[in-house]
Amino acid sequence: MIIQCLLAAVAFFLQVSAAGTSFLAVNSQRYKDALNKDKIDSWTELSAFSDIEEPLVCFRFSKFDLLSALAEVPSEVRFLPTFFEELVTQVWEEDSFTDVAHISTVEVSKIPELSLPSLYSQVDRKSDIIVFEFSDASYDLERLDEYLETVYLFLEEELVNIDNIVIQVPSVGEPYVKNTAKTSDIDVSDPDRKPAPSSPTGNGDELSTLWTEGLISCLIVTAILLAILSVAISWITSLEISYGAFEKPVNPLKKTN
Numbered sequence: 001m002i003i004q005c006l007l008a009a010v011a012f013f014l015q016v017s018a019a020g021t022s023f024l025a026v027n028s029q030r031y032k033d034a035l036n037k038d039k040i041d042s043w044t045e046l047s048a049f050s051d052i053e054e055p056l057v058c059f060r061f062s063k064f065d066l067l068s069a070l071a072e073v074p075s076e077v078r079f080l081p082t083f084f085e086e087l088v089t090q091v092w093e094e095d096s097f098t099d100v101a102h103i104s105t106v107e108v109s110k111i112p113e114l115s116l117p118s119l120y121s122q123v124d125r126k127s128d129i130i131v132f133e134f135s136d137a138s139y140d141l142e143r144l145d146e147y148l149e150t151v152y153l154f155l156e157e158e159l160v161n162i163d164n165i166v167i168q169v170p171s172v173g174e175p176y177v178k179n180t181a182k183t184s185d186i187d188v189s190d191p192d193r194k195p196a197p198s199s200p201t202g203n204g205d206e207l208s209t210l211w212t213e214g215l216i217s218c219l220i221v222t223a224i225l226l227a228i229l230s231v232a233i234s235w236i237t238s239l240e241i242s243y244g245a246f247e248k249p250v251n252p253l254k255k256t257n
Helices: 002-017 029-036 043-047 066-071 079-087 115-122 141-158 174-179 204-245
Strands: 019-026 056-061 090-096 104-107 129-134 164-169
Touching (some): 019 029, 019 079, 043 056, 043 164, 056 141, 066 079, 079 141, 129 141
Parallel strands (some): 056 164
Antiparallel strands (some): 019 090, 019 164
């Protein structure tokens, strides 16, 4: 009996101590109000505001260092870069991954070959919180990205609302934050910062060079047009003088009847 109590205490401690970083992309007004007015700052508190009309969807990676892997990924992946660079509105460090009792969990230890059939059988469409638990320590990022995109499209069709997504990772993956600095100002050291509008590709020197070259081109074209206009005016003036030469001179000595 004592051993069972100790094991239960250890299990509870491990569950509570499970923590990482939560990246939020929430668009429903009720969640925004909870974040801004009620000042909630944890997954557990956010979960209390969920309902079936505006469910929360969470992709949780308990062992896989997603962000570090994403920093080295080729450009073929689409869903994850879009989420982190364009959709994330808030970041919680050291967030507890403790769930409330009424969640629906989808275990994803391995990416299934056929995603849709498994989703139809695993996803509870009446749940107000759906957590996809990725428990493996390693995933092929391209296949993972395709799976997440498939899940998103599936939930978009099956749920009332798919506007509130949370991705939870065990660590912050500093290389990815640095590599995406040109497109996103989100930093785990400043959870309240929001993404800045993306800037054109290239540094300031390149933009300055392009602007200077464009200005010079405009000035050259303007000078050419002014030269053409000047020649045209000169030509029209010479025509008037030429026509004057053809006019018959009037003899002042000629008498009129």
